[in-house]
Every structure is written in structure tokens, then in C-alpha cells.
Amino acid sequence: MTLSTTETFVQLLYLAASILFILGLRDLGDAQTARRGVLLAEVGMVAAVAGTLLYGVAVTGVIVRWEWILVALLIGSAIGTGMGLWIPMTKMPERIALSHAFGGLAVGLVGVVEYLEHGGPKMSTLQVTATGLEVALGALTFTGSLMAFGKLQGFITGRPVTYPGQNASNGLLIAGTLGLIGLLVYQPGAAWAFYAVAALGVLLGVLLVLPIGGADMPVVICLLNSYAGLAAAATGFALGNNVLIICGALDGFSGFILGMMMSKAMNRSFTNVLFGAFGAEPEGKAVAAGAAPTGPAPNVGSVEEAAEVLRAARSVIVVPGYGMAVSQAQHAVRDLANALQSQGCDVRYAIHPVAGRMPGHMNVLLAEANVPYDQLFDLEVINDDFGATDVALVVGANDVVNPAARSNPSSPIYGMPILAADSAKTCLVLKRSLNPGFAGIENELFVRSNTMMVLGDAKKTISQFTAALKE
Template sequence: MGELTLELGAVLLLALGLKGLAKIRTARAANGLAALALLLAVAGLLLQQGFDGWPWMLLGLGVGGGLGALLAFKVAMTAMPETVALFNGCGGLSSLLVAIGAAQLPTPLDLLGQVSVLASVLVGAITFSGSLVAMGKLQEWLGTPGWTQKPQRHAINITLAVASLVCCGLVLKGMAVALIPLTVLSLLLGVGLTLPVGGADMPVVISLLNSYSGVAAAAAGFVVGSELLIVAGAMVGAAGLILTQVMCTAMNRSLTSVLFGGAMGAAPAAGADGAKDEGYKNVTSCSAEECALTLEAAERVVFVPGYGLAVAQAQHSLKELAKLLEQQGIAVSYAIHPVAGRMPGHMNVLLAEADVPYDQLIEMDAINPEFPRTDVVIVLGANDVVNPRAKSDPGSPLYGMPVLEVDQARSVFVVKRSLGSGYAGIRNDLFELPQTSMVFGDAKQVLQTLLQELRALGVGKVPAGAGAGR
């Protein structure tokens, strides 16, 4: 009875935790609830098993918890997408091992148990190998081989999928040894499905792999008879699918085109449009000092964070600059594109780390109508998500993708190290607009220089209320 109560409590807490993750303001507390739910689940399992083997379980809890805590403190924000991909892979591997272990038990499984084992092995293996490939591509350890962009890759993946299903049929007919080739084939299928995907589509792949890990966990829950695993896996799987659809909509891409089409941003060809700096002819550059003068006279400023901000670890400097502008009476907000960065919500997490107020993070659909009334937009490391070509060039791989319409603002400053292209590998028409100025340099250094220049101009020292009539 005690273990049932603990498991029921764990299910409820986990559901509340996942619900709380839907909002930035409650996400931190929700994460704590989910962690508590898992701790209760372990306690319930100890009671259920009569504490048989508890030293091993406690050892696993200690090792896993210790590694998790170490990663939480040590992993840089730029490596967070890779970490999420690795965690997805670990979830898939766990489900795979649980299913294989259950299949080795002397007690024969019924039909539901056998199907659950097969689903857990198939999906878990695909999730594990696919997540490792995604992590390798995000870390730039792996590229996108040319052969993966050719039609024969579909034949290879279809062959692997059919062979995996044949192995599933053999297992159901009593040939348990077929689990070995099923595992190997599923691992290869995960590689074959993920390797062709380009960097621009990686946010979609990460959210899809997250869904896969949930499906694998739910299947493992049926194998071991754990209601918590079933509920948790089903919620994670459903949430991952919804998030995948949101990511696809934000990129104007279908899931089939991401998984089976060409790799957006995989390997821009030499001399491709915008792939080289010399493709730009009318770019205006300026110094941080000139940017500071424009900021000082502004009434409304919008920051657009991108991956370059994360690379420079400049979120704290950005928060300090925003605070200085607010002291001057200048309205400040942050425009968030759904696929900015390398994973869903990357920019939200980055800015939350610097304690940026949640109500200043404005989603794309809400901020776009405000750009025509914005004095200054500062783009920090973003590229494809602010490219006007997505609205005007039917031949562009970005065409139809909703973007932040920063080109409607009065003045735009783009902070980048160079004129290099984004993941899509195309030129950005924003850079050549008359109201756009490039501020070349590391985002953190540029922001710190802006802070110095604005302080020298006396920004932030006006009496309270002096900016009310600006």
C-alpha cells in the first residue's frame, strides 16, 4: 500500500512538473517537482522490491545524481543543446536496456509484454544512436556526408526499417535471439535518419528525439508494469510531438522534409549566394561608439538574441545594458524567435540565466507588429531568423519561414564577428538595408563597450521620471 501511494504521488507531482514547464515563470519550481517525483518513484520501488538489491539502486541513484549535478554546474550555455541531445539518448538507452533485461527473465511475457519489449528496443535504439549523431553534429564532430544527400539513402533506411520489422516478427514467433539483430539494425537506422539532417533543422530533430525518448519510456513502463513510466513517457512523447510541430511551423518546414528531404544548411557550396563575405556590396559598418549615440536618443529598443550571444556568453552584459537604458526611461524588450539558437527555447533559457524579466521576452507573433514603432533594434548573433529574404525570395531555402521583421524598425544594428552566413548558407538582405549598420566584433566586447560609452554620455544618471515625457 505504501509503495502504491508513493507511486501515485510521483505521478501527480510529475504531471504538475511537466505542466509548470510550459511557462518560464514556473519552470524552475516545476523542475524541482519533477525531480521530487522521481525520488518518490525510487523510494516506492525500494518498498515494492522489499529492499532486495537496494545497494545497487542507491549506487545508481548516487552516480546518476552526481553526474547530473556536475553537468548542471559545469555545462556552458553554448553546450546546452548538445547536453539535451545526450540526455535524450540516455533516456532511449535506458529503455532499451530495461526491455532487453525483461526479455531475459525466466517468466514468459504475454503478447502485450512482447510488443512492448519490441517497441522499447526499436524506438530506444533509434533514439540513442540518433541523439549521439545529433550531439556530434552540434559539436561539429560530424559533418553531413555527400552520400546522405543522394536518393539511395532512402533505400538504405527503408531496408533497415523493413529488416527491423522482420526481426520483430521473428521475436513474436519465439525466436528471442532476433533481439540482437533488431538492436543493431535499429541503432543503424537511428544514424541513417539523423545523419542527413542539416544544422538549421536541428531544433526540430532534438524535439523529435525528445518525443521518441518518451515513447520508449512508455513502452518500457508496460514491460516492467510501472504506471509512472507509462504516464511520464506518454506525456513526454506527446509534448515532444507538439513541440516538433511548433518548430516545423516556425521554420515553414514539414516533418517529412526535415527527415527525408535535403539538409538545410548542411554544406553551403563554395561561391553560393551569400556564403562568402565578398557577396555583399552595400554594407554599412559603424563603431560601438556610434551605436551608443543612437541608443542614447532612442525611446524604444528591442534586442534580438541569437546563437552568437550564447557563444560569447554575453547574456549578463546584455542584461546590464538593458538595465542602464531602462534607467534612462527607454523601453526595452527582447524578441524571441521559436528556433533561435540550436534547440527549442534556447534563448529563453539563456536570458533566464541572466535574470532577464520574463515579461520582457516577447514571442515573434507579438513583437512583429511593434517593429515599425521601434527606434533601435540590436541583433546579437542571429542570422536566418531575421533574414527578409524569407519573405521575398521564392528561390530561397528560407522562403515562407516566419522571421522577426526587424527590417521594419527605424535603425538596426547587427552585432556579428563577420558577414558569414547562417545555417541556411545564404546571404542576409538585412545587412544591406539603408537603416542597417554592422557592428563587427565579439558580442560581449561590443556590449561592454556600449556600456562604457553610454555611461560616458551620462545615460542612466537622469533624475527619476525625467524620461517620462520622451
């Protein structure tokens, strides 16, 4: 092919990749088409990589040594395959955080190489601006994602870590970073300013995530995804690569929109999540079985009593929460549902948008346990059905079923949309202890007259339910 023909072919590959990314993102919005969406995005990425390699060989001639590309490809494939095969689905939030960290590091390093390769004074205003933003956002995403990983994994406390003047100092650091990028535009050869931008990005990643509680990780993961996408878009402008601009913009704005949706689901503003030091995970000792922290004692029942309630039920709605992920009880939940359905019981699952530690966490776990997609229902679809349901089985959920969100104006979760599990004829609540959820408040559901609590490991308890039903 001639040079012009090759360049045209590369742009067509980029166009095809962009269309596939958009179609893949659309399909990911529905559980029924999510697998196809992932496949379309994978094909799009192959097309984008192929186009970039062809452009580097035939058009610009910058690729002269393939061995380094092959080595990097093999190493990256080995790491990605290992993460996919060996990291359990219950650790998916941590894996997502690590992926964001790697993505941020990659775009940050590309920005550094671009600056070193072309030299600041030779770069246009657009290039130096894009490169500065690319490095700042990439560094921020890298350390911020590592902080999120540490909080999710327990290496770092899940409680918000705050100090006086924190928001003001973070604001000054952000302003300083933008000011240094402006200085680079005015004086592209100021290498010290470029490296200061990278250093401030690294620092901001730590300081911006540190004051956010572990239970707010769904919003944080969305935001870090947005940062990574915007960094990739900036890389596209710096390199003149159209597909990077398009896919980076898709990633950036979809992550931001999803973060806004997660905030809305918690009835909190985006700024409150980022700067409110809310979402602390309880670290106190477990409350003794049968005794509430204050107020009336909950009705704590035995496994046998709860199994009899399930045996008599004709309709059950399962409400999964983070406790299900912690105990890895999704397979046990599926087995219990199968046992109930074999006795003529209708079983469905109610999914709250912020249940778990990342968007769609419960959907991922239940899909891994081969729970049929058509049994999963979002909050707004299934909430009105609780009143006509025999049993609401709450597995490790807390604040997303707390009636205080409707009845107590002084509660920090007042106004938050919740699943109406308290409206069911009987509500069975499975929890390890009576400790509060991320909001740090007592759950009114636990002391309702139609609630029976069974304390202990959810996986073990549900397995005992299933065994009792099969007797």
C-alpha cells in the same frame, strides 16, 4: 502493512507521481511558473522511484541486494550534479542531447535484461512486442542523441551527410526492424531476432540523424525526446508499470508536438526536416568585412557610431540568436540593457521559436543572465511593435530576421515567420562575419538603408557599447 495494503499504497504513489508530472509539464509552458514545474516534476520522480522500490521489496520480492542500487544512485547523482554545475548554459543543447542518450541507453538495457530474465517463450504477446519496441527505440535514441551531440559540439560536421538512396535504405531498415518485432511476436524464443532489433536500432540512430543539418537540431532534439518517451512507455507495458506508461506517453507526445511546432516556425514540414537534408551550417571562409558576397555592400559602422545610435534611442528591442550563444554574450547584453534603462530607454527582447539549437535556447541563456521574464516576448506578441521602435539590436541572429522570408518566393525560407527587425527606425546587426545562416542564403536585412552592421565578437562589441554609454 499487509501485501494488499502495500500494493494499494504503491499505486497511490504512482498516481501522485503521474499527477505531479502533468502539473509540472503544464507549469513548464510559462516562464513565470517554470521553476515550480521543475520542482513538481522532481517530487513526482521521487514518488515514482519510492513506489518502485517499495513494490520491488514488499510485493514482488525481486530486490534482494540494496548495495547495487545505492552504488548506482551515488554514481548517477554524482554525474548529474557535475553536469548541472560545470556544463555552462551555452552548452545546454549538448547537455540535453547527452541526457537523451543516457535515457535511451537505460531503457534499452532494461529491455535486454527483461528478455534475458523472463525468457522469450515465457513472455506474452504484449510483453514481447513492448520489449522489442523498447529496445529498438532505446537503441535508436542512444546513438541518435550521440550523433546530435557530436554535431552540436563540432565533433561531426554540421552539414547534412547524404548518399544516393539514403531515404529508401533507411525506410527498409525501419521496415526490417518492425518485421523482426513481428517475428518475435510469432516466435518469442528467436533470440537472434531480438538482438538484430537492438543492432538495427543502433544503426538507425546514426543513419537517421546523419543527413540532418546542425541548424535543424531544435527539431531533432524534440524528436529524440519523443523517442525516449515512447521507449519508456513501452518499458511500462513490458514491466506492467503504470507510471512509466503515463510519463513515457507524456514525454513522447509532448516531444512530438513540440517538434511539429518547431517545424511550423521554420515553415517546413516535419518530413522535410527529417529527410530533406536541409539546415546545413556554413563552413566556408568568412567574407571580408565591408563586402557582401554578391550585390550591394552593407552599411558597416564602427562601435562609436552604433553607440551614438543607442544613446539617442528611447526604445530598443533586442533580437538574440545563435551568435549570442557562441560568443556567450548574454551577460553583456543584460549589462547593456541596464545601461540603456538607466538613461530612460525601454528595452525588450524578441524571441523567435527556432533561434538557437534547442527549443527555448534563448530563454535559457537570458534567464541565466538574470534578464527579467517580463521583458521577454514571443514573435507573435512583439512583432507589430518593431515599426514604432527606435532600434532593433540583432545579436547573432540571421535567418529569423531575413526579409526574404516575406519578399522572395524563390527563397528556401519563404513563408517562414520572421521577426520584423527591418521595420525598426534603425537596425543594428552584430555578427562575426557576413557569412550566411543555416539556410545558406544572403540576408536582405544587411543591405537595407536603415541597417548598420558592426562586425566582430558580439560579447566584446556589446561591452564596448556599454562602456561608451556610461562615459
